[in-house]
Amino acid sequence: MKREATSGRLAELIKLFDRIVTVEGGGVSLKISKPVVEQLDAACVLDRQLVLQQTVVSGDVLIELPVSEILTDKTALDDPDLGAAFKVLRTQHGADSVCVLALYLLCLRRFPELGKPHRAYVESLPDDTPSPLAWPSEVLEVLQGTSISGALRQQAAVVDELADVWVSRLFQQLNGTIVTPLSSTWPKKEDVLYAFSMVSSRSFAVPFPDGSKPLSLIPLVDMLDHNPSVDVEFRVPAAASGGPEAS
DSSP, rough: OOOOOOOGGGHHHHHHHHHOOOEGGGGGGEEEEEEOOSOOOOHHHTTTTTOOOOOTTOOOOEEEEEGGGOEEEEHHHOOOOTTHHHHHHHHHHHOOOOHHHHHHHHHHHHOOSSSSGHHHHHSSSSSSSSSSGGOOHHHHTTTSSSSSHHHHHHHHHHHHIIIIHHHHHHHHHSSTSOOOBBBTBBSSSHHHHHHHHHHHHHHHEEEOOOOOOOOEOOTTGGGGGOOTTTTOOOOOOOOOSEEEESS
């Protein structure tokens, strides 16, 4: 499990680890709660590589973190600057979780003044777009007529709707705020594709105590392979104090 971080983002990445990581249990348990970055090997931070030092068995808890560190569509709806606009998209236009989370990430990437509690996580994300839709056209042409091509057409339709319909609706609600279109320079189709692909490739549906299962971007957990054949359980118990925690 490895994500490369460019030198320009290293400071933000270290802030992320510094704020939330505690290493316990000989490397088996990563408990995210207080700053102990001194316990992390520098190479671990540079490469974003997690190494388990003993066998993981069923029932082992690998990562625990406060719900406040999880990025969900509710995070967007509750945002002090953007929340009102996203609530309109949800209530009046029926925006789903992928739409809300992708557009929220799009805004956070472009405007560093926004979403400061999640700034280090957003800045630690890689530059590359993890989607076949970003592949060169000559590669995509080879896939024409295959089942992969059909799946890509469906994804492309979602991205087109995000870029052509939902971005416009969002900006109508954000008129007069710091989030405004920057002529022809932002957002480009590539920016929307990047945000969508990050959400679609990294997010999990996490069960909360209220019965909801919001689509979530979870620091560190998003580095794990999304293998549908592996049974991974996410729990968000109501803590006795200090609010709920996710594991």
